[in-house]
Amino acid sequence: xxxxxxxxxxxxxxxxxxxxxxxxxxxxxxxxxxxxxxxxxxxxxxxxxxxxxxxxxxxxxxxxxxxxxxxxxxxxxxxxxxxxxxxxxxxxxxxxxxxxxxxxxxxxxxxxxxxxxxxxxxxxxxxxxxxxxxxxxxxxxxxxxxxxxxxxxxxxxxxxxxxxxxxxxxxxxxxxxxxxxxxxxxxxxxxxxxxxxxxxxxxxxxxxxxxxxxxxxxxxxxxxxxxxxxxxxxxxxxxxxxxxxxxxxxxxxxxxxxxxxx
Amino acid sequence: xxxxxxxxxxxxxxxxxxxxxxxxxxxxxxxxxxxxxxxxxxxxxxxxxxxxxxxxxxxxxxxxxxxxxxxxxxxxxxxxxxxxxxxxxxxxxxxxxxxxxxxxxxxxxxxxxxxxxxxxxxxxxxxxxxxxxxxxxxxxxxxxxxxxxxxxxxxxxxxxxxxxxxxxxxxxxxxxxxxxxxxxxxxxxxxxxxxxxxxxxxxxxxxxxxxxxxxxxxxxxxxxxxxxxxxxxxxxxxxxxxxxxxxxxxxxxxxxxxxxxxxxxxxxxxxxxxx
Ligand SMILES: Nc1ncnc2c1ncn2[C@@H]1O[C@H](COP(=O)(O)OP(=O)(O)O)[C@@H](O)[C@H]1O
Ligand SMILES: [Mg+2]
Numbered sequence: 364x365x366x367x368x369x370x371x372x373x374x375x376x377x378x379x380x381x382x383x384x385x386x387x388x389x390x391x392x393x394x395x396x397x398x399x400x401x402x403x404x405x406x407x408x409x410x411x412x413x414x415x416x417x418x419x420x421x422x423x424x425x426x427x428x429x430x431x432x433x434x435x436x437x438x439x440x441x442x443x444x445x446x447x448x449x450x451x452x453x454x455x456x457x458x459x460x461x462x463x464x465x466x467x468x469x470x471x472x473x474x475x476x477x478x479x480x481x482x483x484x485x486x487x488x489x490x491x492x493x494x495x496x497x498x499x500x501x502x503x504x505x506x507x508x509x510x511x512x513x514x515x516x517x518x519x520x521x522x523x524x525x526x527x528x529x530x531x532x533x534x535x536x537x538x539x540x541x542x543x544x545x546x547x548x549x550x551x552x553x554x555x556x557x558x559x560x561x562x563x564x565x566x567x568x569x570x571x572x573x574x575x576x577x578x579x580x581x582x583x584x585x586x587x588x589x590x591x592x593x594x595x596x597x598x599x600x601x602x603x604x605x606x607x608x609x610x611x612x613x614x615x616x617x618x619x620x621x622x623x624x625x
Numbered sequence: 626x627x628x629x630x631x632x633x634x635x636x637x638x639x640x641x642x643x644x645x646x647x648x649x650x651x652x653x654x655x656x657x658x659x660x661x662x663x664x665x666x667x668x669x670x671x672x673x674x675x676x677x678x679x680x681x682x683x684x685x686x687x688x689x690x691x692x693x694x695x696x697x698x699x700x701x702x703x704x705x706x707x708x709x710x711x712x713x714x715x716x717x718x719x720x721x722x723x724x725x726x727x728x729x730x731x732x733x734x735x736x737x738x739x740x741x742x743x744x745x746x747x748x749x750x751x752x753x754x755x756x757x758x759x760x761x762x763x764x765x766x767x768x769x770x771x772x773x774x775x776x777x778x779x780x781x782x783x784x785x786x787x788x789x790x791x792x793x794x795x796x797x798x799x800x801x802x803x804x805x806x807x808x809x810x811x812x813x814x815x816x817x818x819x820x821x822x823x824x825x826x827x828x829x830x831x832x833x834x835x836x837x838x839x840x841x842x843x844x845x846x847x848x849x850x851x852x853x854x855x856x857x858x859x860x861x862x863x864x865x866x867x868x869x870x871x872x873x874x875x876x877x878x879x880x881x882x883x884x885x886x887x888x889x890x891x892x893x894x895x896x897x898x899x900x
Contacts, residue, residue: 421799441805452796456818456892466804469814517804 365394386579405574444519460494576619715774723782731790748780789823
């Protein structure tokens with residue numbers, strides 16, 4: 364049974380200055396099963412973030428419908444927690460531990476219980492003992508881990524991640540991908556993960572959805588990645604998937620570059 | 626408008642120094658400030674004692690002597706107390722009025738449109754220009770002065786508070802929503818703390834306004850206060866009293882401003898501008 368359903372979803376934005384509308388996503392159809400790690404891949408500007416924003420309930424589709432567990436999405440909910448692209452969603456006036464416990468505090472959990480869960484969540488993302496630091500005192504990679512711990516600690520039904528490792532250096536990114544894969548293998552929660560990096564999508568996803576070039580992108584193809592357990596870039600299966608997805612993306616990036624030049 | 630819109634310069638980049646003990650480090654750190662203050666008084670002394678050499682320009686020593694005399698007689702404290710009381714009352718009332726209005730302007734577009742004509746027109750009328758009408762309306766008692774201080778405080782705090790609310794990045798709000806925060810929780814746990822540095826900056830600027838206003842108002846209509854000291858000093862040619870009042874104004878302004886800076890640093894020290 365489908366857990367997340369996007370039925371013929373489209374989204375256009377009305378520009379307040381020029382009064383013109385621009386299409387960000389069109390005719391987007393997708394069903395995601397519980398426990399899937401779905402990677403949404405596409406060239407920059409094709410509408411990936413817009414899809415995620417609608418799944419989170421921050422924006423409403425202008426056409427079509429989004430359902431979670433059969434219910435239409437009406438607004439944001441802690442069932443669908445978000446890890447944002449940049450680190451401007453952390454609260455700089457709170458310590459790392461207080462950032463992580465934010466959701467538990469909002470739910471009114473007693474502080475002793477909170478502390479225990481926060482400690483565990485910090486451990487899960489490899490930041491044990493760093494809880495008393497403020498975001499400004501942490502590196503970019505550590506801040507992304509805080510964001511991930513903050514979302515994991517409330518055990519959302521769905522984790523929505525928008526290029527969470529996009530701003531990290533290659534080394535840190537590889538470590539984080541590895542950690543996230545381990546966390547997902549352990550928890551098997553439903554994840555929608557946005558990226559423009561083919562390598563990242565194939566290392567992490569159970570399925571990879573490739574979008575057409577934007578603006579006004581839609582889903583072009585979905586590739587199922589059948590590699591169990593921890594994944595390895597030297598695995599011949601990985602290379603085959605890479606070539607397949609790369610072929611799709613190459614056409615779309617070429618289109619988007621042409622569109623930009625025009 | 627950003628909180629950096631103040632009269633102070635950004636701190637210079639720190640250059641690493643060889644290791645020193647804590648006391649020595651502290652002395653080295655405050656030495657430039659001490660030299661700066663001393664140079665102020667040395668310049669004053671040189672100007673008064675050697676360059677001008679007139680009874681119309683007392684030296685720092687003469688001024689402090691007079692100040693000590695007035696302090697011991699209790700006169701000085703009455704004047705300072707009168708001015709400070711008006712400033713504190715008006716400033717507190719003005720901030721209490723302004724902060725909710727600023728928060729509402731920043732949060733609700735309709736409210737902004739409703740209130741903007743008021744703030745945008747009235748804030749260009751300086752509080753000093755309202756002294757005459759305040760005296761006609763409220764008499765020469767405390768009410769007129771407190772009204773003027775409120776007026777001097779309100780607009781600048783409103784504008785800074787509203788600017789603070791609009792400066793919150795949308796992702797901070799969205800993150801809270803996706804973590805289960807209710808509307809009220811988003812306001813109390815995200816909107817308010819993110820705005821505090823802006824509110825404090827607005828209050829800091831308003832405090833400077835309050836000092837200007839109170840002196841002018843007291844010079845025109847009051848029985849006690851540092852402004853009265855200035856005016857009486859002119860009427861009765863008590864130059865030293867004038868200088869004592871000026872020094873007190875400088876010192877009080879400096880101390881209150883430092884207190885605000887400390888509060889801003891405490892609340893906003895972690896508030897990296899890039900985040
Ligand atoms: N809030 C918005 N208002 C207007 N246009 C928007 C808005 N958000 C996104 N867009 C437009 O929608 C298109 C897709 O954007 P986005 O979803 O951010 O792409 P991606 O995440 O794939 O890079 C872009 O052309 C972008 O300019
Ligand atoms: Mg994006």
